[in-house]
Amino acid sequence: MTSSHPRLVDPSWLSEHLGDPSIRIVDATVHLRFDEDGAHTESGRETYQAAHVPGATFADQLLDLTEHDGEAPFAAARSERFAEVMGGLGIGNEHTVVVYDHVNGIWATRLWWQLGLEAHDDVVVLDGGLRAWQGAGHPVATGGAVYPATTFTPHRRAERVVSTADVEAATHDPSVLLINSLARGSFAEARIPGSVNVPFDELVDEQGRLRGADELRPLFESVGALDPTVAPVTYCGGGIAATAVAFALQGLGRGDVAIYDGSMTAWTSDASRPLERG
Template identity: 80%
Template sequence: MTSSHPRLVDAQWLHDHLSDSSIRVVDATVHLTFDEDGAHTESGRETYREAHVPGATFADQLTELTEHDGEAGFAAVASARFAEVVGGLGIGHDSTVVVYDHVNSIWATRLWWQLTFEGHDDVVVLDGGLAAWQGAGFPVEAGDASYPAATFTPQRRPERIASTAQVEAATSDDAVLLVNSLSRDSFAQGRIPGSVNVPFDELVDASGQLRSLDELRPLFESVGALDPGVAPVTYCGGGIAATAVAFALQGLGRDDVAIYDGSLNAWTSDPERPLERG
């Protein structure tokens, strides 16, 4: 691994380790678009079939790893279902999982978070995703690929997730720091009271690769997210971009970050809950 970030690998590292029997490469792409009607998500399976890292399988987070009938439209599935799906992808407890996506890595970090949430720490993110792989001159393949099925036994870590009730309590608790992961404009338009802002799109450079830890540290220090006296809880619109901020924080030594999985979708489902603006 050539990055100082402990959970990040570059294309050359993956190329050099692609034939290792313990490696499981997973394309985690979901396509997210916005228009006047709001946000729209679409499975990345078809773009995976058009081009993916050789041997990589596809995790359909949208249809197989998401609950759509809770207080928000995008929530982590139950442990048993998660184990069934990732075991079917060939991921067991002896697997080193390399996750990537086609867009901006927030879907890769979403799967990274779900794996660590269920107790699997041997998971890394391909820096820059498929674009970085192709930019390095490495080949892609089309169609579907798979690994032999494995047994995945979940060991859920409840401290890695925050409920709406916990976030409501956090708004009056100085020991919890709510970190909004959306753009600065979105933060100004509406946020959970007491939140600070670390936009996920400022974590990466123009090529979509994660900035160095030396560059990231001042961004998090400026909002108090590295203060050992507070416990960070990251959130966004639907619990996706929040995982990118949690990923960056882990690289800076914060292993205690929780994700508000419902995020603003859940918070705003009750009009009585307040928002700060400006």
């Protein structure tokens, strides 16, 4: 795996395991862009069909794994729906799942988190995603790939996701550490009171690969995220980048991180909720 992170694999490892029947490779790409009207998302299915790791199937997180009547646009799908989609993709509880995306890794960690939310921990992330795969000289496939349908049995870990009410209580609870995962400029503009900042874009290098533990540890230590007496809760704009911070923290021994799935979208939906700025 050639990484200090227990849930990270490199292109060479994946290339050597392409024919392993116990592995399911999943492209988790969603395209996210911002303009004067806000955030816009688009399914990554077309880019998956144009180029993907050979044997990879596609998980449409935007359309199939999001609860569209939740408190925020990207609320995690209910357990029953998640299990239905995973089983349809040929992913069972017995499989090792390799996830990647085409963009910046946060959609891969989002699926990693959702699988872990349902107690499926045998999940690894391809470091650097499709760009790293192609950069290493490995071939890509076009069109689509499917595995035979199977059964996925979910076991929701309720402690891994928190609601707005939980976060409201956490703002008065020093035993909970709220970690804003957005860029430093966004953090300065507005944040949930009492939050600290670990920007997701500082977790990776210029090639989109996760930085080593020797670089990540000081970043998290500086905000108290490795203090065993506090419970880390990560959030961002819509619950996506927050999973990248949770993923990095797991590699440093914090497997107890919860995600505020509604994140700033849900928090700011009520103008009476306070914000810190500056």
